[in-house]
Amino acid sequence: MSPSSEVQRLSFYTSYRQFYFVDRDVQGDTGSRDFWTDEAVKRGMAVGNGVLGVGTASYGHIRCFFQLSDSEPMLPISPWQRVVEASIRISKGRYAILECPGSIVDYEGTCAPGDYRLRVYAAFLDHLVEDTAGDEYFDFYWLVLWPAPYSDVRSLKVYDESRKELA
Numbered sequence: 001m002s003p004s005s006e007v008q009r010l011s012f013y014t015s016y017r018q019f020y021f022v023d024r025d026v027q028g029d030t031g032s033r034d035f036w037t038d039e040a041v042k043r044g045m046a047v048g049n050g051v052l053g054v055g056t057a058s059y060g061h062i063r064c065f066f067q068l069s070d071s072e073p074m075l076p077i078s079p080w081q082r083v084v085e086a087s088i089r090i091s092k093g094r095y096a097i098l099e100c101p102g103s104i105v106d107y108e109g110t111c112a113p114g115d116y117r118l119r120v121y122a123a124f125l126d127h128l129v130e131d132t133a134g135d136e137y138f139d140f141y142w143l144v145l146w147p148a149p150y151s152d153v154r155s156l157k158v159y160d161e162s163r164k165e166l167a
Contacts, residue, residue, distance in 0.1 A: 006068075008067070010064050013062070014056065015101055016059065018054060018055055020103070022098055030100075032048060034048070051088075065141070067142070077156055081157070084120050085153070086117070087118075094109075095108065095110075118144070122139065124137065127139070
């Protein structure tokens, strides 16, 4: 399947304020002490072999777009509260978005095997849904995957956690 600019609209439930983007043919270890480090939590993305963890504001309902692109995304960064990206090797051309902790597949697709970057744009991280005990936010994510040389995780815009409303 060749990359396209088609955007998939996703809505799913997850726990522990995270979900995963994975290579379907690699067993990633999200329980490793090296996965959700303090630095990974701060930037909103954890990196492991065959798995990327996406940190969320909500402990529950997640709304996001996913896009497989043929080049680096051109979305402006200024309207988003957090923008972070990392590399992942897709070994056999199969990837998926999984909820946490059960690793239920919320979306899966195919691409050419190789190295890719996943950029995660995040917004509304500080907009609490009333009467949810501080677990639900109106947070929204736009994930873009494109072929690119493997490189370190990079924060393009860091979210100031101190601005989040507390229940």
